[in-house]
Amino acid sequence: MDVRLTAEQRQLRDAAARLADELGPGSVADLDDEQRVARLDKAVETAGWRSLRSDGASGVEVALVAEEFGRGLVDVAFLGPVLADDLLGEGGEPGEWTVAVDGRAVDARGRDRALEPADGLLLWAPVGNRLPAADLTRRDADLATGFDTLSEISQDRCTRWYALAITATAADQLGAARGAQDLAIDYAKVREQYGHPIGSYQAVAHLLAESRALIEGSISVLRHAAWSVDELDPVDALRAARIAHLYITRAARTVCETAIQVHGGIGNTWECLAHVFLRRALTSAEWFPVRLEEIDLGLS
Secondary structure (H helix, E strand, C coil): CCCCCCHHHHHHHHHHHHHHHHHCCCCCHHHHCHHHHHHHHHHHHHHCHHHCCCCCCCHHHHHHHHHHHHHCCCCCCCHHHHHHHHHHCCCCCCCCEEEEECCEEECCCCCCEEEEEECCEEEEEEEEEEECCCCCCCCEEEECCCCEEEEECCHHHHHHHHHHHHHHHHHHHHHHHHHHHHHHHHHHHHCEECCEEHHHCHHHHHHHHHHHHHHHHHHHHHHHHHHHHHHCCHHHHHHHHHHHHHHHHHHHHHHHHHHHHHHHHHHHCCCCCHHHHHHHHHHHHHHCCCCHHHCCCCCC
């Protein structure tokens, strides 16, 4: 495995990062700016981010985009549609697709159909009404009717898809952790106590350094899982994805909670973006949750 990104992958990552920085929400109030959301949605659609897999993108490339979109709190549908795109493949059924998890359509903003693989079948249902959710950047919806069968799906293809889904949601969590860490570092540089920036004090600096170490470890385990999606057999790819998900779920929660702690009292207010990152990380962790019992390797 060569962990280095190709020139094209770096360009893809940088393009996703620019889009997130330019049109993603810069404050909690921006989440209600429908004009900004409409521009962001059009940019995501025009760039073809939602059809990465049918356009030939690798698991690494999907993970790179998911990570940057998580870092920038991109609040239009991406993960759900790109996972649906992988299920449908080239020449798939027309429609605005997302995926269903536990009887609800996730990442359903602007989507009208939801897919779910089960028992060798690819099932679909129309998307219904919006549901309340903890994540402020993405929308869930109920299903208007029960599932119908769209097609059959092989066990190997289904297993590889789950590897991609678990890896992509882990990438989103890592992105949220990176965003929360950046937010905390920026605050620690400008917030002063006793005439000095709080980042100059060891108690704060050590917290941020520990978060950085967790992020670096997460990058390594995620890169392997993303590579495994296409390069290993489905069972091994799924195992790599589960290990990455377990590690990153714990790391991302710790990093986001640390960011809130670094902000002090303001970190517990609605106006501080730190809680938005935490909500997103926790929600992504629950789309395709992984239990320690599902792998044969203990993690501390």
